[in-house]
Amino acid sequence: MGFDFSRRQWLTIVVISIADFCNAICVALQAPFYPQEAEKKGCTATEFGLVFGVFELVVFLVSPIYGAHLNKLGPKLLFNGGILTTGTCAILFGMLDKVEGHVPFITLSFIIRIIEAMGNAAFLTASFAIIAKEFPNNVATMFASLETFFGLGLIVGPTLGGALYDFGGYSLPFAVLGSALFCAAVMSCLVLPKSHDDEDLKPSGPSMISLLKVPGVLLSALSIMMTSMSIGFLQATLGTTSSSSLMFVINGGVYAVSAPGWGWLCDHPAIKQKYVIAVGCAFVSAGFLLIGPAPFFDMGTQMWAVILGLTLHGLGMGSQLVASFSDALGTAIASGLPNSIETYGLVSGMWTSTFALGAFIGPTVSGLLFDSIGFRSSTLFVFILHLIVMVMMLMFTWTCDRSSKMDVSVSAGDLLQIDGTLDESVLIGDKFLPPPRTKR
Structure with a gap:
């Protein structure tokens, strides 16, 4: 690379x-x-x-x-x-x-x-x-x-x-x-x-529905939305618990600094990007346990815990948002969608759309939870959601590995170099296409 x-x-x-x-x-x-x-x-x-x-x-x-x-x-x-x-x-x-x-x-x-x-x-x-x-x-x-x-x-x-x-x-x-x-x-x-590129001028191609029918892409979209929700959650509620506006710079700064590192990691063919997403989910979950802090922690709000929690959140943001884009792109092409600007546009539109949806839902839900159960308890909502996404990512990847089929988390960089049809079996929707059989 x-x-x-x-x-x-x-x-x-x-x-x-x-x-x-x-x-x-x-x-x-x-x-x-x-x-x-x-x-x-x-x-x-x-x-x-x-x-x-x-x-x-x-x-x-x-x-x-x-x-x-x-x-x-x-x-x-x-x-x-x-x-x-x-x-x-x-x-x-x-x-x-x-x-x-x-x-x-x-x-x-x-x-x-x-x-x-x-x-x-x-x-x-x-x-x-x-x-x-x-x-x-x-x-x-x-x-x-x-x-x-x-x-x-x-x-x-x-x-x-x-x-x-x-x-x-x-x-x-x-x-x-x-x-x-x-x-x-x-x-x-x-x-x-x-x-x-003459191929870019084709009048028709895959649709957003066909893209989201691919389970691996749908999981990446879910990860993007959850990450965006966590950002909106903090924007709407963290200001009520901390007087320092510097708090809002920490996770964004960590995200900006760490994102290239996550990108470099995801571009390595040996790295399965859904594992990177799962690591990001773990970071965000741990971060929100500290930011609250969670009700089951026997301590009040501590500045060091909030700063550490926001740092972990920034790392998790970088991991999830970067890996989700390249994973969705690679998975889409591996599932049979054309290796063209049409598919790139669909994945880009999906990423932007799901991020915006999370940014719209996050502040709304956080405000309701804050009014009903308070900030500390409401952080468990984000913690549980990311824990669920992490488990889904791990189970999906392990299932694909055990089935001895093509790993849908293969590097997007490798897939984008393929001009012909894939020789390996690929996951399309919820069905596996078996490899071609030779006649005896």
Whole structure:
């Protein structure tokens, strides 16, 4: 596994990384400043809470659509259109303080946020598909690199935005950082290589339903959703138990730093990626036992335990999110889906959609649990869910091993190099295809 990239590949990863970083900054920018402005306009917490929630809901709904039609639209068009839309919406969001009246303000907030979500979903779906196509030998490593830049953007966004807010008020952070993303979009239009692949122009191909019918892919999707739920859970409830805003940087920082390591590990052919996902589940489960801490621990909330728990959560996030993408891609191709941009788009759309669904469900469920049983007991909910996913991953992989069939967790990098049909038996849906028999 080497990193001897061509000029085209270097251009691709540099452009997408810069765009991913700027995109994350803009996505993270609204949370620190918008609620204060909304309250000035007479909006309730429920109303501006829905403005944030609708973003994830729209991403969940439209990402599979983008993924299914990626081969028709073209990944570069979807990528450029997505970040241009997101950058423009970020700038427009900064002009909302000029809107007078409660109803016009909240209405425009919803409209801009929905359009921004559509652009963000397009950008993410296309970028993951481009990575899968351009880096067939290093899918997990390159995916992890993008996630590192995205994680850094989520940290830099509120920090830099706060400084600009103190200097120039509500509009300045959105104008400056939205313009930065817009410039990144223009740069990508000029620099990002165009895909030339006649196979990508096929009018039809596999559907999202056919992708999710593969049990191994469905398990990866479940892992992505559970990880996203755990992130949303902490965002909604951890602030009520800790006064330090630095707490929110720990797991994101650990995730950004550790993701490339998980990607490098997943790109090794000998590594079964569902085992990596299971390890991530164990990290998240252990982390939430400490963050609570769990009711059966005879101690109160301790700063060292929270920090250690968030560190473990960050490691688990990196393991699950990186391994789930490359595992789903490899499993999909091993199950018989075409080794083409169509399948890359479907898997990218699935990843983006399930992550958004978890981000929508997580804060909602955590709020209900927090009100009914408290923070310490509610952390057991995430602990149990990840424990269940870990057991499912292990049992699925062990079952495949014992059946002496092709391991569906084979490296995505190896599978993406296969141009012909697979000689080994593959798992399609819930049935095994036996190897061909020779006539006597």
